[in-house]
Amino acid sequence: MPESVSDAVARVGSPVDLLRNAQARPTIFPVTPEFTNWRSEQLSWRTSVALLDQSHHMTDLFISGPDALKLLSDTGVNSFANFEVDRAKQFVAVNHEGYLIGDAILFHLAEDSFDLVGWFMVLDWVQYLGETGDYDVTFERDANSLMREPGVPPKLFRYELQGPHALAVMEKLTGAPVPQTRFFHMATFTIDGLEVRSLRHGMAGQPGFELFGPWDEGERVRSAIVSAGEEFGLVLVGAKAYSSANLESAWVPSPLPAIFTGEGMADYLAWLPAARAGSLAGSFVSDDIEDYYLTPYDLGYGRSVAFDHDFIGRAALEKHAEAPRRAKVTLVWNPDDVATAQRSLYEPGTPAKYIDFPKARYGVYQVDRVLADGRDVGISHDAGYITGEQVFVSLASVDAEHAEPGTEVVVVWGEDPNSRKPAVEPHRQVEVRATVYPAPYSSFARENYRKN
Template identity: 80%
Template sequence: MQESLAEAIERVGSAVDLLRNAQARPTIFPVTPEFSNWRSEQLSWSRTVALLDQSHHMTDLFISGPDALRLLSDVGVNSFAKFEVDNAKQFIAVNHEGYLIGDAILFYLGENEFDLVGHQMVIDWTQFHGETGGYDVTFERDGNSIVRQGDPALYRFELQGPNALALMEAVTGHPVPATKFFHMATFDIGGISVRSLRHGMAGQPGFELFGPWSEGARVRAALIEAGAQFDLVLVGSKAYSSANLESAWVPSPLPAIFSGEGTEEYRRWLPATSAGSLAGSFTSERIEDYYLTPYDIGYGRSVAFDHDFIGREALERHAQNQGRQKVTLVWNDDDVADALGSLMRPGLPAKYIDLPKARYGLYQVDRVLADGSDVGISHDAGYITNEQVFVSLASIANEFAEPGTAVTVVWGEDPNTRKPSVEPHRQIEVRATVQPAPYSSYARENYRTN
């Protein structure tokens, strides 16, 4: 019988020890890592047009039934007052204390039919409440290609970049109708009906195309053929995994499921394999010290107190006390180079900085200091070719969030944990400068308007 998360924590002794020494191997997107090289592939979504394959690394939870929308409204902090078929939204959930569970993209496919797509944290939480809360709903779950046997239910392709609109018009043979951000439309590509979501993952114009897996190869071939005249670039998993650094989306904050009201039953329902792994220089014996509110990572715009939902009263209190905000930290060039150079010098090196993405746990949590005192935490870190900078996304105390503020990121673990992704290393301090999130001015100014 599969061990539950509750049983795993009881066996190890604490949630923090379980996560920091998790034996899960590093996650590798089951997609070609590089079709050319990740630097050129990163450049493509700002200069020409990129084709990214999203079919394999995300989980789909298809939710249907007369209570489907009520379930989503009860769990999600978003407003559903004007949510309609052919709309989508970034679905966000919190626990009873108002701390973040996670986020995913919610597609309104048809009457009483939805698809919740993304990392499993918020998907697991939603399914649990649907199964245990007396809702008249049906779930069909299609895990990612790491855990699934067989092909995905859907193909999912992302077209992104300045030439994306022209490519869509060429491949469909018609002008693309004006479609609002996060609204859907249907197109004919090579005789196949294709649904499309209008958005852009790194701030550039974009379309997310999806449909039955059996039709995906034909759609992809048509896009590649039509894309030749627009300098279409196939993007592999390495570059794709770094796109969030430009749009400033934090992909996997630690979910607040390890303590609090109503979570004990959930931990007994959830398999231990869904726990994830915790990495970074921030350490505390209290798991609650790792929790975030939606406001800490820029989700305040999505919170709507126009309905009752799990954690509403607590979240209203957090809304009145927003102590941190999301920023980009630009790491000092010399300090990054020195850390990489330590691999070539005698003695214990710094923690390896992988490129283009340096995260070495599902939940990356590093200390951020100002004048030697903790002022926040750093999340995802990596290199942006389009800006020629190494950055991390961070949640910083308001008084230190002004662009230009000098801070320090503590990189590496002390003591070293037993995760497979952790080699013997020494902890170092890296100078950094606070900048806006998103860092790219184009992404900041155009992400929701194109």
């Protein structure tokens, strides 16, 4: 039997030690890293049209049965009133104490049939509750291509078509005007004689479509998209550029899930395989795992919280809603300080932690200290470079009094002491000055992400 998270924590001694020194290899998207170069590929979703392959790096949890909606309503902070077939939402779940477990995209595919898509953190929680609770539901799990059995293809293809020319490409593909579809609503199209479902949403504020269907039809659909997109400057986007797209939309992909303490978590950790515990990186260090927990408000998910139904953690979350909150912001790193850290690689002595481009995260859960006047005022979650803005940024949660645009803060980069993760080389910590900006950073993305 595979080792559980509970067994792994007992073996190592604490959740923090387990995660900080996890021996999992660095996370990669199992698709082509670059078709041209990640800088041009980043620009494509702003200037022309980008085609991104999402088929391999996300997990699908298919949930069906007469109690499927009840399970989701019992575990999600979202409102499920008027959540009809052919709609989707960003599903957010918290623990009994109101701290964030994670988020994913929930598709309402058919009556009593749903697909929860994303990182495994919140999917595991929902599946555990469904399997151990009094619910008439069934699950089909399609793990991402790194976790799936070798030689077994995904159940679905999933392609992202994004950019100012995305609508024109879709109209050429389908041979008809694309009907008006609201944000996070679904429609069905015919592409090269095949029925393809589509989710309407955007990335970095640009119009976009997420197209999905049976895996064995994926190559035919992809070929049709590439052919139709040629006259509109369609660009194939690889894993490097795609991994950085969240920096423009200001989505934090993998906050540490609040699963290691609290009501009911002992049984959950005994159920959860240790291989899905994740890894923890960054300059913030505490022996208390609860110091890493976040509320949905810390990441800007307050708009998703609806106290119109009972759900796990509701009473605690109502108290969090009344307490002082942190705000999600973009931190623009000082270019001189970034250059100094990079230059240390070419100088005598121990260098700074390597800053990778376009994404600099070196653990599943990246947690770096944010300082003001020498004291901790927040955490930086995810860092990387935005070609279209020519800035190096991170997404952060900071105390409200330090969230005003223009505020100067400091990001502490690197670990002290160095952990034993494979992605961590001998290095020293450095301080990087940063300036607070809104999230998303791009004014176009802020004003148009949902409008489009």
